[in-house]
Amino acid sequence: MRCRKARKKISALLDGEAGEREKERITSHLRACKTCEEELKTLSALSILLEKGQESIKPSPYFWNKLEQRIVQAEESKSVFGNLWEKLNHVFIPATATVVLLIGLYIGIQLGDFVYSSIDKILNPERVTLVQQEVDQSLHLDTLDDFPRESIGQIYSALLAENNLSE
């Protein structure tokens, strides 16, 4: 065992933390090394000095009473907050769940509508034209054809056609 390692282990030896094998290795090194033996003496002296320098205090006579009082207060506030939280839970959790469900439904409908119409436009451009013609016929937009150009009727007809195409 080298001196540095031995010095590191001296504390363990003094604290009774060294195993049997380790203890043997350290003590055999200490027998052969005067410097480390001196280190052992210094460290045990340091331990005694630290013990001498120790200052201990006693808990106040009302320590338990104060603690008991704090426990009662903590339990009271815990039960007040616990009840409040329980009451809030009865209202908040179902309300939040309903709102989340409704938002989800709305987003789902909008998304489904958008995806369906986009796919439909790409896959069936002819059907789009047919649908547009059906809309024109059902609204009798052909009656507006006789109106002069740039009249309100013509502008309305053009807007409806544009709107149908974009949908």
Added chain:
Amino acid sequence: MDEIKLIEEFKQGDKSAFRQLVEKYQDSVINVSYQFLRNKEEAEEVAQDVFLKVYLSSGSYQPKSKFSTWLFRIVVNSCLNKLRDRKKFSSLPLEENFPAPANDQPDISFEQEELKRMVRSAIDSLPENQRTVILLNQYEELSYQDMARILDCSVSAIESRLFRAKESLKNKLAGHIKKDVI
């Protein structure tokens, strides 16, 4: 009564079992807190907080580890947090912030008081991780294994911190070691 049995009874709501645990550990908890904080009022305040925390969170205690290990982990963390809070408000060293309580035992000589002050000052000047191990080792006589569990590190890390702490204390208290002991 056996400690494990006391803890079990306390976990089942027996307040007298909790009181017995407090009575068993209150001196150690206050003294370890005092070694960290050097202030009696603060040490008692921390001890109260620690036991209150133990009472309120007894459910999180796992009987796999020793109760004392769990308790001292709370003590050390509470003390270190208190010291960090204190640092935020003041740059003065511990001694100057909170001088040692007046000596109420007239038979304790001035020399002894001076020695205590020197030792305190040397320990307080250590880095936080070294100071923690030296206090737990010297004043609470905890095993390296327990200290490793409390501080959530390896046993070899504890050995290294102790080695460095003692090297440093040896240098700082060199004159006193020769004078008083050898």
